[in-house]
Every structure is written in structure tokens, then in C-alpha cells.
Amino acid sequence: MDPAMLAAFMARMNLAPDQLLSMQGALSSGSRGLTVRRPPPSFQHDMSAEELTQFLEQYKQWFEEDRTIPAEPAPLFDRSLLISEQHRRRAEVERTLSQHGVGVGVLTFTTFVGLAKHSSQTPVQDLRPARFADMLVRQVHVGHYLLCRIIAPCSRMVAIQTMIEDVDGVAYDLSIYNFPSTSDCTLEHLDALFPVGRILALREPTFKAPMQGDRPLVRVDSPTDISFAVAGSPLLDGVVWQTGAMLPRSPTLPTTMDAWKQRGNDYFKASHWFLAAFAYSQGLSLQPDAAVLLLNRAEAYLRLMYYSGALCDAQRVLSIEGIPDAHAGKALFRLAKAHYGRAEYAAAQKSFVRWKNTHAGDPAADPWIERCRARERERSSGEYDWPSLYCTARRNIRLDIAEYIGIVEVRTMSNRGGGRGVVATKELRAGDVLMVTKPFVSVYESDLPKDKMIISLDLISKTMKDRTGAVLLERIIDKIYGNPDLLDKVFHLYAGPDYMSPPSAYPPVSRDPVSVEPLNPKVDIDIAQLEAICTYNNFDPYRLETHGSGNNKATGLYPLASLFNHSCSPNAFWYCIGDFMIIRATGLIPAGTEITISYCGGLESYEDRQTALKKHMVEHCTCSLCEQDRHDGEDRLRKRHQLQEERVLPAVFSAVSLAEARTIEKDVRETYGRTRGPIRPLLAIALHAVAEKLRATGRPRQLREALQKDMEAFRCFGFEVLGQGGTQDSTGLPIGTAHLPAQASSNLRGLGDMMLRVAATYVELSEEANAVQWIKAALWLTKTCVGDGKELFLILHEAAMKQVNIYDYVDRLLR
Numbered sequence: 001m002d003p004a005m006l007a008a009f010m011a012r013m014n015l016a017p018d019q020l021l022s023m024q025g026a027l028s029s030g031s032r033g034l035t036v037r038r039p040p041p042s043f044q045h046d047m048s049a050e051e052l053t054q055f056l057e058q059y060k061q062w063f064e065e066d067r068t069i070p071a072e073p074a075p076l077f078d079r080s081l082l083i084s085e086q087h088r089r090r091a092e093v094e095r096t097l098s099q100h101g102v103g104v105g106v107l108t109f110t111t112f113v114g115l116a117k118h119s120s121q122t123p124v125q126d127l128r129p130a131r132f133a134d135m136l137v138r139q140v141h142v143g144h145y146l147l148c149r150i151i152a153p154c155s156r157m158v159a160i161q162t163m164i165e166d167v168d169g170v171a172y173d174l175s176i177y178n179f180p181s182t183s184d185c186t187l188e189h190l191d192a193l194f195p196v197g198r199i200l201a202l203r204e205p206t207f208k209a210p211m212q213g214d215r216p217l218v219r220v221d222s223p224t225d226i227s228f229a230v231a232g233s234p235l236l237d238g239v240v241w242q243t244g245a246m247l248p249r250s251p252t253l254p255t256t257m258d259a260w261k262q263r264g265n266d267y268f269k270a271s272h273w274f275l276a277a278f279a280y281s282q283g284l285s286l287q288p289d290a291a292v293l294l295l296n297r298a299e300a301y302l303r304l305m306y307y308s309g310a311l312c313d314a315q316r317v318l319s320i321e322g323i324p325d326a327h328a329g330k331a332l333f334r335l336a337k338a339h340y341g342r343a344e345y346a347a348a349q350k351s352f353v354r355w356k357n358t359h360a361g362d363p364a365a366d367p368w369i370e371r372c373r374a375r376e377r378e379r380s381s382g383e384y385d386w387p388s389l390y391c392t393a394r395r396n397i398r399l400d401i402a403e404y405i406g407i408v409e410v411r412t413m414s415n416r417g418g419g420r421g422v423v424a425t426k427e428l429r430a431g432d433v434l435m436v437t438k439p440f441v442s443v444y445e446s447d448l449p450k451d452k453m454i455i456s457l458d459l460i461s462k463t464m465k466d467r468t469g470a471v472l473l474e475r476i477i478d479k480i481y482g483n484p485d486l487l488d489k490v491f492h493l494y495a496g497p498d499y500m501s502p503p504s505a506y507p508p509v510s511r512d513p514v515s516v517e518p519l520n521p522k523v524d525i526d527i528a529q530l531e532a533i534c535t536y537n538n539f540d541p542y543r544l545e546t547h548g549s550g551n552n553k554a555t556g557l558y559p560l561a562s563l564f565n566h567s568c569s570p571n572a573f574w575y576c577i578g579d580f581m582i583i584r585a586t587g588l589i590p591a592g593t594e595i596t597i598s599y600c601g602g603l604e605s606y607e608d609r610q611t612a613l614k615k616h617m618v619e620h621c622t623c624s625l626c627e628q629d630r631h632d633g634e635d636r637l638r639k640r641h642q643l644q645e646e647r648v649l650p651a652v653f654s655a656v657s658l659a660e661a662r663t664i665e666k667d668v669r670e671t672y673g674r675t676r677g678p679i680r681p682l683l684a685i686a687l688h689a690v691a692e693k694l695r696a697t698g699r700p701r702q703l704r705e706a707l708q709k710d711m712e713a714f715r716c717f718g719f720e721v722l723g724q725g726g727t728q729d730s731t732g733l734p735i736g737t738a739h740l741p742a743q744a745s746s747n748l749r750g751l752g753d754m755m756l757r758v759a760a761t762y763v764e765l766s767e768e769a770n771a772v773q774w775i776k777a778a779l780w781l782t783k784t785c786v787g788d789g790k791e792l793f794l795i796l797h798e799a800a801m802k803q804v805n806i807y808d809y810v811d812r813l814l815r
């Protein structure tokens with residue numbers, strides 16, 4: 001063993017020097033070590049964005065170079081020594097967790113996405129068994145499975161870590177990534193899933209060289225590559241374990257269906273839904289038609305949101321002949337709930353009504369029937385109770401509403417990566433709802449434990465994902481694991497040029513529900529492709545109802561929204577209320593026109609937009625805003641970016657004098673070429689900031705100048721201003737209503753607030769007619785972009801109106 005590694009190992013394991021001597025010989029046990037490799041470049045937490053990109057490029061290079069080292073046989077290691085090392089590891093993790101539980105620091109882990117990984121697509125029964133003696137390090141053992149047995153208790157870092165042996169008693173480390181229910185679980189939870197003595201069949205395993213030292217490990221990235229070989233499994237036919245049938249310290253597992261049921265019920269009572277389903281599955285392996293186990297598993301699956309699994313189990317119970325009425329009733333109710341979870345509202349309603357008909361006087365189904373009706377209405381009309389949803393979403397991010405798809409469709413677009421885009425099928429107008437869509441999975445900062453940090457380094461986009469982005473992948477895996485029929489919904493999204501082009505039609509034709517069998521999963525999840533899909537398609541959902549309150553960080557996969565291509569100057573805008581994304585038209589979109597959305601916020605500098613687009617793998621944006629920005633030239637862009645970073649900030653404006661604020665405005669103005677069009681987002685921000693300073697003086701002349709500045713700011717955002725409070729179009733509003741500013745779609749509330757400040761200024765100048773017009777303009781903006789009604793308007797702009805003392809005035813006006 002390499003002395004440096006041994007020293008590091010000793011330190012990590014808390015071993016004394018005399019123990020080192022006794023281990024040294026045993027660990028290498030006379031066999032040849034692995035080829036010595038160049039160590040990987042090391043990651044530093046305080047790297048700048050540039051250093052990070054450079055590091056990720058170097059890391060990828062290192063990885064590719066490393067892959068060229070030929071596969072080679074693994075050295076042998078002493079089994080008992082490996083077992084005792086794993087016991088020490090486990091003890092160390094237990095110690096860390098117990099200290100951690102009492103508030104000692106944040107555990108930080110670093111992971112990489114975008115490295116080559118193999119996930120099997122071949123059923124285990126079509127593979128041939130392999131043994132460690134046949135396996136080579138740095139090789140994926142395509143066409144084979146490894147039958148192995150866990151020989152020591154699990155520990156965990158990002159992955160679950162344990163020791164396994166093959167039938168010959170040859171032992172190595174096993175790392176399991178992405179296994180459902182395990183991301184923040186206890187060690188006891190791992191013991192229930194992977195106890196000592198558990199026999200696994202690992203499909204097409206990868207035998208990896210370690211980062212340091214020469215002890216290779218088996219790495220499993222996809223949980224669907226694991227089959228659990230329980231008693232009676234054909235995989236165990238004729239298998240004789242060299243080290244004996246029973247391992248010391250292996251727990252006694254139940255051997256009857258009833259005992260597994262009891263165990264499942266105990267887990268269920270403790271809210272361990274996955275462990276409960278896993279226990280019921282083991283009981284079902286002994287008695288496949290045990291109705292109670294199927295019923296109980298269906299309920300556990302409902303809690304896990306494994307709706308496909310719940311539906312299949314409930315259907316199976318209903319198909320059993322002579323099933324008692326009580327069981328049939330429970331199965332029907334669970335079936336209905338599973339349909340509801342799958343957004344099959346008509347089928348759900350039918351089942352709830354059937355249940356109600358056989359349970360006269362029991363009101364349990366009534367609220368569900370009402371919910372089904374409400375969802376059907378939303379789905380067909382696109383009409384939602386936005387004020388109420390807006391308020392609900394402040395307390396509970398995940399909303400129970402149906403998706404709505406407006407008059408848009410996916411079409412082939414060969415000039416776009418992935419070859420598809422979204423077009424309008426009929427003419428659309430400003431504010432028309434194109435889509436109200438649900439995330440496949442979303443992760444919010446508030447979902448995550450406070451004391452664990454995962455830094456995920458993305459080698460595809462060469463960027464770092466934030467905490468929520470790092471967790472997205474495992475949540476998607478979990479959802480597909482429990483809803484295998486949804487695989488295509490995710491895997492028909494664009495995964496970049498290294499993968500086959502996705503089918504031109506989207507969404508895919510829905511597949512029949514598939515039963516969920518944790519012992520032998522019925523779905524193959526390709527992790528490398530999924531990582532790429534996440535990089536190409538993830539969104540940072542911007543929530544309207546938390547605007548300005550911080551803690552907004554989130555990442556979501558919105559499959560339908562993912563079909564829209566990007567433009568920094570788009571003809572549609574999006575925002576989220578709760579976890580639902582709403583996409584609306586910014587203006588007139590003729591039928592057949594491509595609809596684009598912005599993958600960035602809208603008000604960023606050119607440089608910041610390029611950084612944001614890099615994360616979404618958009619190489620070069622050719623929209624009118626980018627063209628105009630490029631036309632301004634590099635010097636101006638650099639200066640503007642610097643001003644945006646350092647000067648055009650609320651804190652700076654509140655600290656400087658009016659004269660200095662005017663200087664900032666002038667500096668920003670000079671960064672825009674004279675010949676470019678009216679859209680100048682940073683100038684709009686600076687102008688409004690100067691207007692605020694002018695307003696603060698309270699003097700009529702300054703108030704008038706503030707109005708002028710704000711009018712120019714509205715134009716720079718992209719509004720048509722019809723005259724300074726004078727000329728109006730047929731709507732009677734002081735702004736054109738045919739078009740919403742694309743650049744400000746992430747700042748809807750801010751724009752409405754700005755209109756209300758203009759109104760307040762007119763009130764101060766005693767020009768009530770103008771004030772009323774600008775209040776109506778703000779009202780129109782809310783109605784067009786978010787939803788109708790005084791209530792929603794007052795909630796959205798309450799703070800701004802109170803700040804300028806016009807809340808009561810507006811409230812009276814709207815009565």
C-alpha cells in the first residue's frame with residue numbers, strides 16, 4: 001500500500017502506529033498494486049468563477065486521461081481486515097453524526113456530475129454471473145451481474161458505503177449512489193435496507209480504481225442496477241458461499257409473509273414509508289397475492305408519491321377473485337387517490353364516485369370529488385383562483401392545481417439544440433396564458449437540511465450548481481423509481497449533442513402504469529444521461545409571492561417549459577406562484593411564430609446573461625437585445641457591467657447625493673450607443689433611482705422632473721408611453737397595452753410599484769386625473785400579467801402603496 005495513503009488512512013481511522021504495522025502486510029497480501037496514476041487536480045472552495053472553469057476543464061482532462069489507462073486485475077485484500085475497517089468507518093460516521101446532531105458545524109460534500117457512468121439497460125435474468133476473479137479494474141462489466149453479499153454495516157458520505165464479498169469470499173468496497181429514501185436517512189435506515197448478509201445482484205457493475213491508493217471499489221450510480229436476491233430468487237439457485245451460508249453478526253430477518261407484514265406496519269407507523277414498502281415487498285416475494293400486503297404497500301406508495309406503484313397494487317387487489325368488501329373498498333379509494341396523483345382527474349372522480357356509491361352516508365369521498373371537478377375545470381379553462389393561490393403559496397409552496405396547456409404546440413426546429421421549439425397555433429396577445437405547468441420535481445432551499453451542504457461541480461456546463469441543483473437529480477431518480485411510466489417524460493428531453501436527438505414530438509405518449517418492485521426494479525434509469533438532462537433543462541424558478549424576501553433559491557425540472565428555446569428579448573415571460581410556472585405572451589404573437597422565454601432574469605448585464613446562459617448550454621444568443629449590446633462594443637459593455645455591479649445598486653443610490661445619482665445616470669447613459677433602440681434596461685433602473693431621489697425632496701419642480709425620469713425609464717424598459725399623463729389610447733391608459741416589456745418580466749411587481757409611485761407623485765401635485773390613470777395602468781399590468789381582481793392587486797402592491805401613503809386612496813378608488 002502506498003505509504004502516503006496508508007498514513008492518511010491511519011489518521012482517518014484513528015489508528016495507532018502499532019496497528020499500522022500489523023495491517024501493512026495484510027492489506028497488500030502479496031499481490032501487485034494498481035498502476036500509479038497522476039492525482040486529480042484539487043478543488044478549493046474559494047475559487048473564482050474563472051478558476052472554477054479552469055479547474056473543471058483540468059479535471060475533465062484528468063478523468064479522460066485516466067480512462068486511457070488499460071483495465072487491470074485488482075490486488076487482493078484481506079477480507080477480515082476490510083470488515084474491521086468498515087466497522088471503524090461506521091463508528092466514525094456514528095461519532096460525527098452524534099456530534100453533528102448537537103449542532104457541530106455543517107457537513108460539506110463535493111460531487112461531480114457529467115463524468116462517464118454506466119447504467120445497465122439489460123434485465124438481470126439476461127446477464128451472466130461474474131466473480132471478482134473475472135473482473136478488471138477500470139472496466140464496466142457489460143453483459144454480467146455480480147452476485148455479492150454485504151459483510152459489514154453501512155456508513156455514508158454522499159454515497160452509501162459498505163463492504164461486499166462475492167461467492168468466493170473475495171471482498172471489496174461498494175459505493176451506492178442515489179438510492180431512494182437514503183439521502184438524509186439515519187444509519188438504522190441503511191441497516192434496514194442493506195443489513196449484513198443482504199445478497200445483491202449488481203447489474204453490469206463498474207469496478208473503479210480509487211482516487212487514492214490501490215483498493216478498487218464497485219460503484220453503483222443507478223439504484224435500478226440493484227436487484228435484491230431474497231430467499232427463493234432464481235439468482236440463488238446452486239449458489240454456495242465460500243465463507244458459509246450465514247455470516248456472523250447478520251441480523252435475523254423475518255421468514256414469513258406475516259412477519260414481514262408486521263415489520264412493514266411498524267415502519268409505516270413510524271412514517272418510514274420506503275422501509276414499509278420494502279418490507280411489504282419482501283412479504284410479497286413469499287406470497288405474491290397477499291391482498292393486505294398489496295393494500296398496505298399501495299398506501300405506503302401513496303405517501304411516497306409513487307402513484308404508478310400505488311395504482312398497480314390497488315388494481316391487483318381489485319382483480320383478486322372473492323376479495324372481501326372491506327379490502328375492495330380500501331383498494332378502490334387508494335386507486336382513486338393514485339389516479340388523482342397522476343393527474344387523471346376524470347378516472348379519479350369515477351373511482352371516488354364508485355366508492356361513494358358503495359359507502360352510503362360516508363362523506364370521505366366528497367371533498368375528493370370536489371377536488372377532481374376543480375382540477376378538470378382548471379385543466380380545460382386555464383382559469384385559476386390566483387389571489388387565493390398566491391396567498392396559499394406563501395405558506396405552502398406545492399400547490400394542488402391542474403396543469404393547463406394553451407394554444408401552443410411543439411414543432412421541429414432544426415436550428416435549435418435538441419431540434420424542437422414551441423410555436424403558437426393561433427394568434428396570441430399580451431398576457432395570454434400559454435401554459436400553467438407543474439414541475440416534475442422542484443427543490444427549494446427550505447426543503448433541505450440546514451446542516452448538510454453538497455457542492456455539485458458540473459463538468460458539462462463547467463459551472464457549480466447550488467445546493468438545490470445538487471439535490472434535483474436524486475429527487476428525479478426517486479420519482480422515476482416510483483413512477484416508472486414517467487421515464488420518457490424526462491428522457492425525451494434534450495440531453496446535449498453526446499446523446500441521440502430526442503423524438504420530435506413532446507410530450508411522449510403516456511405509458512400504462514408500471515408496478516414498483518423495489519426488490520427488482522422494472523425501470524432502467526441512465527444516470528449519466530439524466531445528469532445531462534438536468535444541466536440542459538433545469539430552471540431556477542422565480543417566485544412572485546416571495547419577490548424581495550430573499551431565500552428564493554430553488555431548482556426545478558419543468559418538462560413542458562423545457563421545450564421553449566431561449567431569447568434575452570423573448571415574446572413570452574414566466575414566473576412561478578408556488579411551484580407552478582405560468583408562461584404568458586408579452587404581446588401579439590402571430591400563429592405559427594416560435595415562442596421564446598428568457599432563461600435568465602431579464603435585467604442582467606450582457607456579461608451576466610452569458611454566464612447564466614452557459615449554465616443552460618446556450619452558446620450564442622442572437623436576439624435583438626444581444627445584437628444591440630454587441631453593437632455597443634466591448635468597452636461600453638465592460639463599463640456597463642462594472643456600473644451594474646458597483647454603482648447601480650439600491651444601497652449606493654440611497655447613500656449618494658442627488659448630484660452623484662445624476663452622475664451615475666449619465667455614466668450609464670454613455671454606455672449605450674446613440675443609434676441603438678429604446679430598450680436600455682440598466683438606464684431604466686438608474687433613471688428610476690434618480691426619480692426616487694428627486695421625489696424625496698418633495699419640491700414641485702423636482703417632482704415634475706421625477707415624472708420625466710420615470711417616463712423615460714418606462715420607455716427604456718420597453719413600454720410605450722403615450723404622453724406624460726396626457727395623450728391616451730382607446731383604453732384610456734397612459735401606456736400602450738399591446739405590448740409588455742420582455743426585459744422586465746422578472747420584475748413585474750417592481751414595475752407595478754413604479755407606476756404607483758408615479759401615481760403618488762401626481763397625488764402630491766394635486767393632479768388627481770393623472771394619478772387615477774397611473775393607478776389604472778398598474779391595475780392593468782397586474783391583471784394582464786398575473787390575474788384579475790382588486791384583492792390580488794392590493795396584496796401584490798400593499799407595501800409599495802403604504803410606503804407612499806396611497807394605499808387607502810387606491811382602496812377607496814377601487815371600491
Ligand SMILES: C[S@@+](CC[C@H](N)C(=O)[O-])C[C@H]1O[C@@H](n2cnc3c(N)ncnc32)[C@H](O)[C@@H]1O
Nearest residue numbers: 416417418419420494562563564565566616617
Ligand atoms: C431547454 S432546451 C430547449 C428545447 C430544445 N430545443 C429541445 O429540442 O428540447 C435548451 C437547449 O435548447 C437549445 N437552445 C435554446 N435556445 C436556443 C437558441 N436561442 N438558439 C439555439 N439553441 C437554443 C440549446 O441547445 C439549449 O441547451
